[in-house]
Amino acid sequence: MLPELAVALALLALTGYVVLGGADFGGGFWDLTAGGAERGAPVRALIKRSMSPVWEANHVWLIFLLVVLWTAFPEAFGSIMSTLAVPIFLAALGIVLRGGAFALKGEAATIAEARLLGATFALSSVLVPFFLGTAAGAIAAGEVPVGNASGGAFSSWTGPTPILVGLLSVATGAHLAAVFLGADAERAGRPGLVRAFRTRALTSGAAAGALAIAGLAVLNSDAPDLFDGLTSGLGLACVAASALAGLVTLALEWTERFELARFSAALAVAAIVAGWAAAQEPYLLPPGLTVTEAAAPDATLAALLIACGAGMLVLVPALIWLFRLAVSGRLAYDEEPRP
Amino acid sequence: MIDGALGGSVNQEYLLQARQMQAMSFMVHIPLVCFGIAFPAMVLFVEGLWLRTGDPLYKLLAKRWSKAMVLLFAVGVVTGTILSFEMGLLWPEFMATFGDVFGLAFGVEGFSFFIEAIFIAIYVYGWDRLPPRVHLAAGVPMVIAGITGSFMVIAVNGWMNQPTGFRIQGGDVVDIHPWRALLNDNFWHEFVHMYLAGFIVAGFLVAGVYAFGWLKGRRERHQRVALVVALTVAALAAPAQLLVGDWAARTVAVNQPVKLAAFEGLKDTTKGAPFSVAGGIEIPDLLSLLAFHDPSATVKGLNIVPPEDRPPVGLVKFSFRTMVVIGSALAALGAWFLLTWWRRFRLPASRWFYRAVVAAGPLSFVALIAGWVTTEVGRQPWVVYEVMRTDEAVTGAGGIPVGFVALGLVYAGLVVIAAVMLRRLGRQPFHAS
Numbered sequence: 001m002l003p004e005l006a007v008a009l010a011l012l013a014l015t016g017y018v019v020l021g022g023a024d025f026g027g028g029f030w031d032l033t034a035g036g037a038e039r040g041a042p043v044r045a046l047i048k049r050s051m052s053p054v055w056e057a058n059h060v061w062l063i064f065l066l067v068v069l070w071t072a073f074p075e076a077f078g079s080i081m082s083t084l085a086v087p088i089f090l091a092a093l094g095i096v097l098r099g100g101a102f103a104l105k106g107e108a109a110t111i112a113e114a115r116l117l118g119a120t121f122a123l124s125s126v127l128v129p130f131f132l133g134t135a136a137g138a139i140a141a142g143e144v145p146v147g148n149a150s151g152g153a154f155s156s157w158t159g160p161t162p163i164l165v166g167l168l169s170v171a172t173g174a175h176l177a178a179v180f181l182g183a184d185a186e187r188a189g190r191p192g193l194v195r196a197f198r199t200r201a202l203t204s205g206a207a208a209g210a211l212a213i214a215g216l217a218v219l220n221s222d223a224p225d226l227f228d229g230l231t232s233g234l235g236l237a238c239v240a241a242s243a244l245a246g247l248v249t250l251a252l253e254w255t256e257r258f259e260l261a262r263f264s265a266a267l268a269v270a271a272i273v274a275g276w277a278a279a280q281e282p283y284l285l286p287p288g289l290t291v292t293e294a295a296a297p298d299a300t301l302a303a304l305l306i307a308c309g310a311g312m313l314v315l316v317p318a319l320i321w322l323f324r325l326a327v328s329g330r331l332a333y334d335e336e337p338r339p
Numbered sequence: 340m341i342d343g344a345l346g347g348s349v350n351q352e353y354l355l356q357a358r359q360m361q362a363m364s365f366m367v368h369i370p371l372v373c374f375g376i377a378f379p380a381m382v383l384f385v386e387g388l389w390l391r392t393g394d395p396l397y398k399l400l401a402k403r404w405s406k407a408m409v410l411l412f413a414v415g416v417v418t419g420t421i422l423s424f425e426m427g428l429l430w431p432e433f434m435a436t437f438g439d440v441f442g443l444a445f446g447v448e449g450f451s452f453f454i455e456a457i458f459i460a461i462y463v464y465g466w467d468r469l470p471p472r473v474h475l476a477a478g479v480p481m482v483i484a485g486i487t488g489s490f491m492v493i494a495v496n497g498w499m500n501q502p503t504g505f506r507i508q509g510g511d512v513v514d515i516h517p518w519r520a521l522l523n524d525n526f527w528h529e530f531v532h533m534y535l536a537g538f539i540v541a542g543f544l545v546a547g548v549y550a551f552g553w554l555k556g557r558r559e560r561h562q563r564v565a566l567v568v569a570l571t572v573a574a575l576a577a578p579a580q581l582l583v584g585d586w587a588a589r590t591v592a593v594n595q596p597v598k599l600a601a602f603e604g605l606k607d608t609t610k611g612a613p614f615s616v617a618g619g620i621e622i623p624d625l626l627s628l629l630a631f632h633d634p635s636a637t638v639k640g641l642n643i644v645p646p647e648d649r650p651p652v653g654l655v656k657f658s659f660r661t662m663v664v665i666g667s668a669l670a671a672l673g674a675w676f677l678l679t680w681w682r683r684f685r686l687p688a689s690r691w692f693y694r695a696v697v698a699a700g701p702l703s704f705v706a707l708i709a710g711w712v713t714t715e716v717g718r719q720p721w722v723v724y725e726v727m728r729t730d731e732a733v734t735g736a737g738g739i740p741v742g743f744v745a746l747g748l749v750y751a752g753l754v755v756i757a758a759v760m761l762r763r764l765g766r767q768p769f770h771a772s
Contacts, residue, residue, distance in 0.1 A: 331468065
């Protein structure tokens with residue numbers, strides 16, 4: 001019972017990071033592809049305005065995930081971090097570059113400085129979800145054995161499944177960002193940007209969906225156990241829910257109901273995370289280490305769950321307040337003109 | 340004596356580089372932690388002055404500081420992330436074996452970090468958009484979270500120095516009591532010591548910036564207010580730190596006698612042990628007096644353990660002295676300010692005072708790092724004191740030198756750009772900010 005609850009806590013953190021942190025990385029993707037300095041300026045300004053107050057809090061979900069893993073599943077944590085050291089270290093470097101460049105580019109004084117910091121922010125925003133995605137894909141594909149760097153330093157995360165999950169992470173982040181930013185643009189009363197992000201949401205949604213379908217074919221040959229898990233029982237239900245939520249998002253975008261699209265898009269991505277968990281159940285590190293085997297003693301799990309339960313009582317209202325203020329446009333740099 | 344959950348020791352050619360990479364990451368992050376501890380309280384204090392007096396100068400100052408605060412916080416977020424990653428990337432066997440003993444503290448720290456990130460955002464981006472009292476209240480959680488967050492990280496460090504809350508049976512960690520591990524005896528003095536250090540470092544660094552301007556003739560009222568607030572914080576903390584340092588040294592003397600012996604380089608167990616000061620001069624009985632408040636007390640020497648269980652004495656001894664000398668000088672500087680303020684209700688007039696404050700900023704950073712080197716290198720060769728050696732904790736993965744260089748380059752760029760941006764923030768005209 002306690003190990004399952006701890007897994008649920010880890011999945012909550014992972015979902016929080018994939019949806020909220022993923023959307024911030026997606027913001028970087030649209031910054032990267034916004035075009036020249038002048039043409040891309042309105043898009044980049046909206047991204048900055050939407051992200052500034054929330055990206056640090058969104059980032060904490062990742063820290064929270066690490067903490068839950070190393071406390072509740074220390075052996076698995078040590079195995080993952082040592083075997084997948086290369087992609088995880090590259091992601092960590094990208095996190096420094098992304099966060100540093102984003103925080104500092106606000107003070108850039110010249111076009112050249114703004115370009116350099118902007119490009120660093122945008123490029124690392126694509127690389128971080130890619131590398132973290134490959135790490136997740138490597139775990140799902142059963143490439144992480146228990147032990148200190150026992151798996152292949154490169155072969156573990158460069159197979160078809162890890163690369164696929166890496167690309168899917170970038171695509172889902174970009175889609176979430178487009179949906180969220182479209183809704184933000186509507187609230188800010190910027191019809192031009194609403195249209196721009198509606199197009200982006202529709203295309204990125206279609207691309208992410210196509211990638212997911214193509215991905216199933218890859219999994220069928222590269223990771224048959226994972227494929228079986230995703231095409232039967234609870235795993236299949238999650239995949240179907242994700243597909244349905246994705247289609248609903250596209251319909252909502254098409255009919256310009258942007259606020260509702262936020263929720264269906266988040267649900268589509270969250271369902272993939274749940275589907276992954278269902279597909280490899282009862283394993284934490286397939287094919288050998290089950291959740292029960294990997295779990296810390298009950299005393300630790302109970303203490304962690306109690307502490308996190310108490311923490312949530314403070315965290316949830318605070319997060320709700322932050323998002324309400326942010327979405328209603330009441331948190332912004334004062335030097336920017338208010339819409 | 341301990342097996343290690345991932346299968347025990349591996350052959351890692353670059354253990355020293357792994358330790359240096361970890362040390363570099365701490366050196367970049369710890370000063371930012373100081374700002375995370377002290378800066379929110381300073382900003383809130385100034386905003387409180389505004390609400391109380393209605394003088395817009397205080398509001399402008401608080402707003403200006405809050406912009407620097409969020410910038411430093413952002414850099415702290417990413418450098419802190421590197422530390423969490425490095426726990427696993429560099430020391431997977433340590434995490435795999437003991438994560439379930441001390442991890443709870445990081446769970447609480449994670450929530451603190453969440454709360455701090457949320458309320459810093461609301462505070463900094465909420466100026467003029469939230470009612471003033473709501474805005475001030477939104478700042479309180481960030482002060483509290485700054486305290487609880489560092490509290491928890493220090494709890495883990497205290498535990499590494501005095502591991503409790505588990506037993507070892509047949510090479511395995513059993514009988515885990517996570518709460519007991521968290522509230523170990525070593526952590527109270529470490530926490531208070533680091534908490535005061537936060538105020539000293541942040542206070543003197545901020546004061547140093549304004550003292551530099553003062554020497555250049557920038558002496559408007561807002562600059563004087565900023566200088567007085569920052570100096571007061573540092574000047575109150577610095578003398579108190581001497582007392583806490585004494586408490587810390589006495590606890591180390593009891594709990595980690597080998598570490599204490601390394602402070603002095605004391606080879607043999609000695610009754611009435613001396614303490615050497617500059618130029619090879621030894622003051623008789625001083626070490627016994629410092630460590631046990633008794634000049635004739637017996638201080639254990641390095642010889643109580645075999646050579647392979649001793650820390651690198653030269654570095655520990657040098658770091659300890661660096662910390663003590665700078666800490667004492669900072670306390671004297673703080674006392675100078677406090678006495679002048681108390682007796683004459685003004686800042687000291689001497690230019691030497693301002694020159695000293697300019698120097699005190701970087702020096703307090705040096706003392707901070709020297710203190711951490713003293714406790715961390717002084718714990719070697721153990722990662723978990725007398726339970727797990729550092730070479731048993733390290734990763735088996737290759738490429739540590741490559742990672743070290745890459746991270747070093749990224750951090751060099753980050754530090755330079757952050758410094759340029761902070762300087763630019765400081766040069767914006769005050770009344771327009």
